[in-house]
Amino acid sequence: MNFNYTSTIIRHSLATLSLFFSFQLLAGPFAPAAGSSGSTAVAADSPNIMAWAQGYLNYFPCKSPDIETNPPCQPNDNYVSEQFQTAENALNVAGNSDGNNIGYTFDIVSLGRGGSITLLFDPPIRNGEGNDFAVFENSFSNSFLELAWVEVSSNGVDFFRFHSVSLTDSAVNSFGNIDPTDVTGLAGKYRRGFGTPFDLEQLTVTHSHLNNLDLNRISHVKIIDIVGDGSHYDSITSGNGPNPIYDPYPTSGSAGFDLDAVAAFYVAEALHEENVPIPPLFLSLLSLLILLINQLSRSFQSPKKRKPLEF
Ligand SMILES: [Ca+2]
Ligand SMILES: [Ca+2]
Ligand SMILES: [Ca+2]
Numbered sequence: 001m002n003f004n005y006t007s008t009i010i011r012h013s014l015a016t017l018s019l020f021f022s023f024q025l026l027a028g029p030f031a032p033a034a035g036s037s038g039s040t041a042v043a044a045d046s047p048n049i050m051a052w053a054q055g056y057l058n059y060f061p062c063k064s065p066d067i068e069t070n071p072p073c074q075p076n077d078n079y080v081s082e083q084f085q086t087a088e089n090a091l092n093v094a095g096n097s098d099g100n101n102i103g104y105t106f107d108i109v110s111l112g113r114g115g116s117i118t119l120l121f122d123p124p125i126r127n128g129e130g131n132d133f134a135v136f137e138n139s140f141s142n143s144f145l146e147l148a149w150v151e152v153s154s155n156g157v158d159f160f161r162f163h164s165v166s167l168t169d170s171a172v173n174s175f176g177n178i179d180p181t182d183v184t185g186l187a188g189k190y191r192r193g194f195g196t197p198f199d200l201e202q203l204t205v206t207h208s209h210l211n212n213l214d215l216n217r218i219s220h221v222k223i224i225d226i227v228g229d230g231s232h233y234d235s236i237t238s239g240n241g242p243n244p245i246y247d248p249y250p251t252s253g254s255a256g257f258d259l260d261a262v263a264a265f266y267v268a269e270a271l272h273e274e275n276v277p278i279p280p281l282f283l284s285l286l287s288l289l290i291l292l293i294n295q296l297s298r299s300f301q302s303p304k305k306r307k308p309l310e311f
Helices: 003-026 202-206 280-300
Strands: 055-060 116-125 133-137 148-153 194-198 218-225 229-233 244-246 258-264
Touching: 116 258, 133 148, 133 218, 194 258, 218 258
Parallel strands: none
Antiparallel strands: 055 116, 116 218, 133 194, 133 258, 148 218, 229 244
């Protein structure tokens, strides 16, 4: 046996293992990119999807770089191009809001820096087993990730935000990368065609109260872009937290979070009984049928039962 050869193989194997573990150590603790083992990414054609958002409210493409101190959406600023301001692109099936199958990249609405939009579900989303809904963004890669907060409401007034953790340790430039294993509780964790899932049950753990929130009738899902320059923070309140949230900054054109769609895995009963009008043709046919039945019943009526003629 050639011991030199064997020891070379062992050394090489150890070096490979060391590289592997150092890579593992560099990775964060949360679910990895779509396609990797342990990923929570939801494919747009997942059989678990029962419904897609059918309406929206309050699309505010924020055009101000500083939403905290200036009123949002200053009329003279333009951080979201006109072509990316079609809110209807966030409705229906991911990549195919209007039946024209534009695809995951362009069938989106951009929120701009700090902008937001509220998606509507009727029937509302209910809290089923595990994840209940997913938010789809249009990232072209597993690491160019634009992030957003997610809030839910069952009355359109009281919104509750999912807790989030962001472990990205330094600023990310306009075309920079972040590791999806460093992020949880934020939309935009996965590349286009794959949604980031949310479990309504988590709100019962992270919030001290859920007043006016019915977890089984979530009618509103609000998506809020995070200005990822480090001026906003995650939900960690222990240790060194909260942590600043970094994502590519600054971005322009399709600035901020690019929302493709929101999918529900569980739906409750409809909010309102639909008042479906009866089609006129159906009414006409029904009248004809009643007339026919009357005519037939007269034809088959026994002459003995007929009222005798009176003089
Ligand atoms: Ca759930
Ligand atoms: Ca964008
Ligand atoms: Ca879309």
